[in-house]
Amino acid sequence: MSEMNMVSALNSALANLMEEDPSVVLLGEDVGKDGGVFRVTEGLFDRFGGNRVIDTPLAEAAIAGMAIGMALNGLRPVAEIQFMGFSYLTLNQMISHASRLRNRSRGRFTVPMVMRTPYGAGVKALEHHSESTESLYVQIPGLKVVVPSSPREAKGLLISAVRDPDPVVFLEPTRSYRLFKEEVEGTSFSIPLGRARTVQPGSDVTVVGWGAMMPLIAKAAEAAGSEGISCEVIDLRTLSPMDSAAVVNSVRRTGRCVIVQEAPRTCGVAAELIARINEEALLSLEAPVVRVTAPDIVVPLPQGEHYYYLNANRIYDAVKRVAAF
Amino acid sequence: MSEMNMVSALNSALANLMEEDPSVVLLGEDVGKDGGVFRVTEGLFDRFGGNRVIDTPLAEAAIAGMAIGMALNGLRPVAEIQFMGFSYLTLNQMISHASRLRNRSRGRFTVPMVMRTPYGAGVKALEHHSESTESLYVQIPGLKVVVPSSPREAKGLLISAVRDPDPVVFLEPTRSYRLFKEEVEGTSFSIPLGRARTVQPGSDVTVVGWGAMMPLIAKAAEAAGSEGISCEVIDLRTLSPMDSAAVVNSVRRTGRCVIVQEAPRTCGVAAELIARINEEALLSLEAPVVRVTAPDIVVPLPQGEHYYYLNANRIYDAVKRVAAF
């Protein structure tokens, strides 16, 4: 065990995986010598060589396509897309092939690949470097989508993602990369995909989020708690397949729910959760489910980012409102 | 006025637009001599010449990118993407540029382009030819998304889309292209974007849909009506910006709602509508809103298409269930 931030936890996961399984390879822009723009792959080029830690030309569709081909042919590729804002270039490969080859070939061909990419706002970055468009991927049958919220979660989930027989889009919250450290095992361990985590049990309001929203939610829940509102905090972790049952079950008990989504409002994961709560637990609801999300606008450049990016206050206010409804 | 099917109505709209405004140009694969694989642009090459009806090389990103550049520089391009399943190749251009140039340049540069593409299943086509992934576009701030449901609607909405100052994704239901005819004005007329249409007023259940779902809904609503269930049928028409107010207002009166979505369930437009109903009319609900959608699977090839594609029976059953709740 040692103290790791999310970057070092991810690095440790990749190192473990590459040691254990010679079929694990990394590819992407600047993942080799440079160790990745966020240093997630640092040291792996020296350790495992350029054949397994592959610096590619600047070509996202090819990175995704190659990863698919590698996965079809026995490797477990982990592709890095430098920022989620550049992942749109991979969408045709991801939708048309990665997600479908198993079905297309009736299971003869499978695509055990991972596409890692940093996502999210809040680090005062350039345009296109703050995207949170996870719902583009969540709606695609055949893809899995995973978002870790802490260093240990990141390591355990990434290991599961790489070992998973299906293609996984692994979204790393840029803002959490170096936000805090926690104790993480140096050896490999896994956290199963597809299961939400109850971070804190509670009885008054269910608060759901994922990724970089979790630290904000923790703060808001604590503040609410100190005012006697007991929050049940759920980290969704895997957005697809979505463990909505965990959320629905919680809402059945609390009757109230706040969903915190970094992405703009429309057609996001929060909407889907609300739809499922509506379908399965409408009669338990004592108040409308509240979405705390970014507005339906382009992510502003840094000087306007605070209008877009959520904070603990707004979550806290929402919790209070729902509790008081 | 004359009887037109949707293909001829769209063709008529384009012809009117090109006559009226020399800045309107068409571009895409096979839109010229061939008149488009669905014949929507038939005759326009001969009439307006190859400089305004442009056969492009096979390159969707370039088609979208060129349309953006044309729009920036004073034209009103109407780009055709041969099938929605190939539109993923345009997503980077559409998300990163088309939807953002106005905001990026504080209004100095605008992108009055239209991207037309046939969408939807039910015509026993090849793989990738039956996609209904509108929610990929609906969630992008800065884009508009329009789906006509009849020949006249198609013409009026397309004319508005082309005249609109913002980029519009115009989705044409493949299945409805030649499904039926109706009286359509030969001259140009417009139907405003952003407003849902109440196809049929009713008092018991609000039934919402768009595009190719509307004929199925009409059938189901009629059957329900003959059993004494009065359906208020709403054609959403513009998915973005979404006229959810029309739906919410209707649900406030009926207390019951069925949403019919051709696309797979997760993170679709139906989920967003449910979220907004939850937010604004929860207390009016007398039953959970029901989604009738495709399952979260890859569109099957024709022999399995009937498992995927909705029909009037399933909508009718849903209406009955909601009414009886």
Add this chain to the structure above:
Amino acid sequence: MLTDDYDPHRGRMLKVLDQNGKVVEKALEPKLDDSVLERAYRTMVLSRAADEKAVILQRQGRLGAYPPNHGQEAASMGPAMALEEGDWLVWAFRELAGLLWKGLPLLNYYLYWMGNEEGSRYPPGLNITPASIPVASQMPISVGIAYASALRSENRVTLAFCGDGGTSEGDFHEAMNVSGVLRTPNVFVVQNNQWAISVPRSRQTAAPTIAQKACAYGLKGIQVDGNDLLAMYIATKEAAERARRGEGPTLIEAYTYRMGNHTTSDDARKYRLESEAKGWELRDPISRLKAYLISRGSLDDDREKQVWSDAREAVEKAVAEAEGFPPPALEDVFQYTYAEMPSELKTEMDRLRAELRDGDKG
């Protein structure tokens, strides 16, 4: 090296046979056993027969939209012949003859075009990827496949196809370029059949040849008479050997012609002169091989008739089998979404099963 002798910048096209089956460059004639040549001829004929049948079936409503292969048999089969056991073949959607050579059962082929996913459940061990409909999207995948083989030092080659239209796509470019940098053991064959639906080659790119695009990627490139089986074979053979030696990928332009409509939904008369196709009839790849075989004494009229009747019989058998094949069950359209069905999806499946009425089955 052929790629030097036929440097695309010098505008020479590789040919071995003329239309009378006469060898135009003796030094280039490959030494192939009669049995191999006979199998080649049989396979091309089988492809032609199966293809013609598919068009008929489509007209009868027994098969969906279908892209005819007529005239392009040598362009896909010559390259396939240059492969060894275990090599990969990544096709687009117009490479029937090559697939048959590699061993794909006709049943799979028909099932697929009849709209049943079972068609793409290829026999285990057969390294052929399923049809790839989004144009050129298979090219980057083929680079990844080749990379994986090379990483394990398997000495395998990955042969990938796309069309002249496909060369305009970004995917084509990214694949060629990455493959050049990583020196993956790929052979890329562009079936330049002069048309991409209604768009002629001249409007697809302003480059005079497709082969010369190789130079943008530091690849070897060569333009080959795509209707000349022997030329396609030797060009691919050389390229495959180069790839196997780790000397990088090659781009082969197969200069051929789409004799039919783009697909059965298309009507080529709208955009091209019928005389153009007429001219190409004289360059039919099967007739050319036949003339060569006859000139070698490896074929005569009787045996030729037999080849055709065998082919037609095999086709009828495959069609019958395909038409007798069960359509997918409800479970089938769900169960291959993930390795393990997520519980929410299972619920969706059960709900759908309950909701479907009997009359809804089709």
Add this chain to the structure above:
Amino acid sequence: MLTDDYDPHRGRMLKVLDQNGKVVEKALEPKLDDSVLERAYRTMVLSRAADEKAVILQRQGRLGAYPPNHGQEAASMGPAMALEEGDWLVWAFRELAGLLWKGLPLLNYYLYWMGNEEGSRYPPGLNITPASIPVASQMPISVGIAYASALRSENRVTLAFCGDGGTSEGDFHEAMNVSGVLRTPNVFVVQNNQWAISVPRSRQTAAPTIAQKACAYGLKGIQVDGNDLLAMYIATKEAAERARRGEGPTLIEAYTYRMGNHTTSDDARKYRLESEAKGWELRDPISRLKAYLISRGSLDDDREKQVWSDAREAVEKAVAEAEGFPPPALEDVFQYTYAEMPSELKTEMDRLRAELRDGDKG
């Protein structure tokens, strides 16, 4: 034609000046007025000064991540000089000198990199598109811009830039190819600064030059010493004239070097030898132009000092203005989403306004 004399396949690079400012090919020396050359020198110096300041501001936390232009001034400005009023300039993110020549106020530039969208509200009539961060995505857009100009017979040229890394993207390829087919009045300049973050040119493509990629698209191509302002100018001038005559687009490779880090977030020592940059210091484009001007008698030490102090003053003024510029109001981040704000969005805005507490403002 220069593109014939310097056919990329023959591996010659176009140069007019050597590092001592001596004209190496007299016949190529453009006839430029002293006033133009002086303005050119001033602009390059202004670019250098503004760029250095931006790096300092970033270190002080007064500006965001920033991509330095140091060493590439001639590569963007030579082409800009060849434009006429009304011609379009489509930049990527490392073309400061060219922008300044075209007339972009420094204030806009700083505002943009300081994270305020107002920076990209370019003055009306200035045909420059905003920075394009997704690599090479601006290239297809530039083709559309050029097409529109041509359709209206405006006789305008569209000059578009990307980097060596950008040439690997599908967008680059699709743009070059479409532009070749449609013969749009484009000039494409690839600033080959030898690196794409940590990836060296040799690993970006196996093609020996970027210029030769032109041949894949039937374009004219030429490799130019990108640190030689005059060479960049004459190459672009010829290309722009060709484009204006309707004779199609040209691909110009500006062979230059990224002297600094990729951006201020990057540390180039991790992946490249410092000696490499040292070698390129001797080829600095500003020193080269200075030597030329001095040799012509158009510049002396005093005036040179004045140019620098004018530049620094202009920079300080622009920085002060940019730092005094108001940050966006809440309405600003909403109101440019659509021409007219949809009512739902208005509701979202009002809700957000109500929800934001005072402490939330940043």
